[in-house]
Amino acid sequence: MLKSRKRYDVHIENVLGTSLQLLLAAHDRDAAREAERVALEEIDRLTRILSSYSPDSEFAQWQETLESDIAVSDELLEMLEAAESWWRKTNGAFNAGASAIAACLTAGDQVTGVVSRVQEPLWRIDTSRRTARRLVDMSMSLDAIAKGFIVARAGAAVAALSGIADVLLNIGGDIQHFGNGAHQIGITDPRQPAENGAAMSKVRIHNEAIATSGGYRRGFIANGVQHSHIIDPRTGHPATGIISASVIAADCATADALSTAFSVLRPDESVDIANGIGGVSCLLLSRDGTLTTNSLWDHHESITL
Amino acid sequence: MSQSRYEAAMSRRTLLGRLAAAGASYIGLTAFSRAGIALGQGAKWDDNFELSVDFDIAQPTGGRYHRPYVAVWIEDSAGHPIRTLLLWVNNTGRGPRYIKELRRWFGVESANAQQIISSVSSATRQSGKYNVVWNGRDDAGKVVDQGTYRVLIEAAREHGSYGVIQQDLAMATSPKAMDLQGNEEIAGAHIEFRRRK
Numbered sequence: 001m002l003k004s005r006k007r008y009d010v011h012i013e014n015v016l017g018t019s020l021q022l023l024l025a026a027h028d029r030d031a032a033r034e035a036e037r038v039a040l041e042e043i044d045r046l047t048r049i050l051s052s053y054s055p056d057s058e059f060a061q062w063q064e065t066l067e068s069d070i071a072v073s074d075e076l077l078e079m080l081e082a083a084e085s086w087w088r089k090t091n092g093a094f095n096a097g098a099s100a101i102a103a104c105l106t107a108g109d110q111v112t113g114v115v116s117r118v119q120e121p122l123w124r125i126d127t128s129r130r131t132a133r134r135l136v137d138m139s140m141s142l143d144a145i146a147k148g149f150i151v152a153r154a155g156a157a158v159a160a161l162s163g164i165a166d167v168l169l170n171i172g173g174d175i176q177h178f179g180n181g182a183h184q185i186g187i188t189d190p191r192q193p194a195e196n197g198a199a200m201s202k203v204r205i206h207n208e209a210i211a212t213s214g215g216y217r218r219g220f221i222a223n224g225v226q227h228s229h230i231i232d233p234r235t236g237h238p239a240t241g242i243i244s245a246s247v248i249a250a251d252c253a254t255a256d257a258l259s260t261a262f263s264v265l266r267p268d269e270s271v272d273i274a275n276g277i278g279g280v281s282c283l284l285l286s287r288d289g290t291l292t293t294n295s296l297w298d299h300h301e302s303i304t305l
Numbered sequence: 306m307s308q309s310r311y312e313a314a315m316s317r318r319t320l321l322g323r324l325a326a327a328g329a330s331y332i333g334l335t336a337f338s339r340a341g342i343a344l345g346q347g348a349k350w351d352d353n354f355e356l357s358v359d360f361d362i363a364q365p366t367g368g369r370y371h372r373p374y375v376a377v378w379i380e381d382s383a384g385h386p387i388r389t390l391l392l393w394v395n396n397t398g399r400g401p402r403y404i405k406e407l408r409r410w411f412g413v414e415s416a417n418a419q420q421i422i423s424s425v426s427s428a429t430r431q432s433g434k435y436n437v438v439w440n441g442r443d444d445a446g447k448v449v450d451q452g453t454y455r456v457l458i459e460a461a462r463e464h465g466s467y468g469v470i471q472q473d474l475a476m477a478t479s480p481k482a483m484d485l486q487g488n489e490e491i492a493g494a495h496i497e498f499r500r501r502k
Binding site: 010011012013014015017018019021023040147168170172173174175183184185186187188190191192193194195196197199202210211212213214215216217218244246 | 357362364368369370371372390391393421422423424425426427428429430431432433435436437438502
């Protein structure tokens, strides 16, 4: 990659249902335009594999199968492996079946049956044959990890371009950085989430990723009450204890998955998991206003540019 | 109005106009209505209240689109700029100029003048929908008087259209909300003088 060049800040709406920011140090305008094209192309390619919304995606097609070993793409295999791994490492707080529980809650149906079904492995992977066998006939979603994965991969694709010295890709608040220069990132305060609201924390990231989860911008209404869209898959209840969970990790898929899990775990459980994995920072805001961080987060916060 | 204050007001208003490509037409500049200026005169802004401004970026049918340049700011009854709430402008080349303006709202200017924020991590926001708030402080951080202020939302696009949404609103001690008609770049806006949550 080149030494720092001109800075380009590209903002595009309607990417994965939200907004995209591509902040570049690029050789020239043509290099910046090429970076934008490459990022969007990689986002589209991965969306065609991993989307839960498009019935044509590879993941959606795979969900049409049951109890059958299906050959899957490298990317889908990686996501299924990662999702299962985070399910185990977070003691069930991350669960690709949470979307099925949310669908029941939104419809006002009983969730107990679905909740018990998602406590077992949802699929079985054969890494040598590169197949995945769907075990439970229930709608699943990789959204809570796939967006971060797409941000990481699209960011890496841009970083590999010859005219680019530094790239920070942000899609809907999930950020991946590659390059020589560190960046200061503000964390939205859910109590005042306006564009010009004061950040509740500012951290430095450098060749790292950050993701934030919280129920303050999306949710659903059941029995006249507004609930978080984040469901605790262990109980079937919407998350209530944590209103914002941010995670810094080397890659955005990890940050995305853990920020979702940390939205339903107790702060002390999340800190233990983050410290146990290593290289993971977390900031957790509880409903009562308590802020919990681990020491690695404090380290990122203490460095100013 | 003194000449220099008048120029300050005009330069702010045309900020995006100068940045926009030639051929963009300037619309929406109207004489300020003097009605309601006396409201709550002398009393300082009540910190139990805030102004919230929601705006939707006009979405071309289907597909993706670049965000236009947008400025959101407040003027007093004489048309003087009081507070810039948001400024997204073209920042290619060295030193993105919008960051200099936005520093204030990240609380950077007062506390850590060196910290410049590259990006923001948050829960996922809906595409094209933005919200800014005003806490009754001017650009220097001083508390303003209660009274009628003008809210301006200006949007422009390189090689494209240009438009301003503006609305006077009495901001004293009674809540008030209004939907504002949009233009080619801003589909619509909603302003609300409300009690702080």
